Amino acid sequence: MQPFRIHKGKVAPLDRANVDTDQIIPKQFLKRIERTGFGEFLFYDWRRGKDGRPDASFTLNQPRYADASILVAGKNFGCGSSREHAVWALEDYGFRAVIAPSFADIFANNCVQNGILAVVLDEVQVREIMRRAAEAASYQLTIDLGQRRVQDDQGFSTSFQIEETTRHRLLNGLDDIGLTLLQESDIAAYEARHPVPAAAKQL
């Protein structure tokens, strides 16, 4: 997994709350059995008008946000379905971080698994970033995970909270399964105390 330490990138504002994972990656793209190639389907329906042609008003279709790598959105981002494809699509598109007032639990977990940083800032700060990103062309933010800080070059600077275990994993790009397997003796001891039930063996 790619470590996340300091990232500087262009910001795309998506001024909507409760963005669900059905919007981030619609169902018809979940049939692929690969982990890559989801970027072109990111926000598929929102990027297209009713006639199926690109909707120029949608944030990600605007040339000024073309190569954004930080997405800023409203509260409860990533709610709904557990589909990790949503994170794969964001990552494959080029996003390294999402900033929002809150995230749905499963989505936030999926981000960590893929080295994507979900930054929680309060509503006022999120609005301020959206305002700045809408006003200045090529508005950029720097996210420093080591220092837990988000800042731009024009005076905006704020710290953010993140759980220490999550921060450690992201900073070091650690393989979660490898870490769990370090506890092999604990797992084996647990399994010795809790054998597979007789009925389950009939499965």
Added chain:
Amino acid sequence: MAEKRTLFEKIWDEHVVCLPADRLPLLYIDLHLVHEVTSPQAFDGLRVAKRKVRQPHRTVATVDHNVPTEPRGTPITDPIAARQIQALQINCKEFGVPLFDIDSPDQGIVHVIGPEMGITQPGMTIVCGDSHTSTHGAFGSLAFGIGTSEVEHVLATQCLPQRKPKTMLIHVSGKLGEGIGAKDLALGIIGQIGTDGATGHVIEYAGEAVRALSMEGRMTLCNMSIEAGARAGMVAPDDTTFAYMKGRRFAPQSADWDKAIAHWRTLPSDPGAHYDTVVEIDASKLAPFVTWGTNPGMVVPVSGRIPELSALGTEAERQSAARMLEYMGLKPGTSIEDISVDRVFIGSCTNSRLEDLRAAARVAKGHHVNGKVRAMVVPGSQVVKRLAEKEGLDKIFQDAGFEWRESGCSMCLGMNPDILQPGERCASTSNRNFEGRQGRGGRTHLVSPMMAAAAAIAGHFTDIRNWHFN
């Protein structure tokens, strides 16, 4: 005196394998349910790392999301869906995972077949790469949805590093009125606390109205916990739970059964146990609900109207509601009963069990689906389908003009050919009314099975409390 613990805390404590320094607690997973959509990349990950499935007998797979609901044996016309189903077959064979395949007499929606075969049991930790895994909490288990990386993690280690969630008690006092069921209770709760009202929490549902629910009703209620943002939903096991479980195929048998019951009786929360958040709901104040927007928190009683934008609290809420109404093709102030439907879907992991179909059939009996409406009934599993047919529900539905189909997730998320066309309006017993969920441009209104059946017949939403039952 020992510390007073909640149902959740008892299960959590029992499943902590270890507390590694500087890392999250490692939780043991008793049961891992697997389906075709969120697992192929996980099995690939195992192959790349040369890992095995640690506990194949704690892993159960089925195909549900993609499967057509045409008669079995009809070729799958979507080659990508067929490839995904085939991938699961290959993966289960290679890694020794039991699979209830498309032609199995036990195939069905993963959240229907686990309980119905007695695989889901009180006190268990259960995960699945599917957010509606919360359904299984109805049995007093800790059950939650995970992403594909976590699916791989559980396949490889049978464990999951987990942040301990907060606890929320939703206490439902009083009785649900006639025609008002578990679905209405779930929608009423989400309408009250919002789609992120329980984020970071495990909900325990308790109180008179919850105790009175059947296991099917409890599953409907726990199923929708995720729509309030909860990590999981739970109901403490009781005699209703044990009566449902007894004799099921993979439930403990004979002496093991007595031992299991004795253990399960220790699980309910200790009186006076502390919850981080407490929500009170008065069941007697609930109505048959209909959603009007594009998230499950936008609920209104069937006797009500689409809210006026001026009644909403903030500018952001007004903008959001205006956008939803534009998508839904609705105007503020419209009476819910004046909204016509084009399609009706009775099914999904929320409402496709025998009790749901019985309730819908009771409404449909002796009536006929409105000429402008296409209505389909999709049983949750092959077992549900057979039991329903044994008591003649299929005949009631078909005589009334409903389509009677094979089991699967179907139009809940439209991964198979069952989808809405742009602009079509659907009364659906599923769990999500997100934009495009049932088909691009489709407009979904979430309702109970009775309300869905009544809408199919009337051609518009109608208050089930005034229904003429034959």
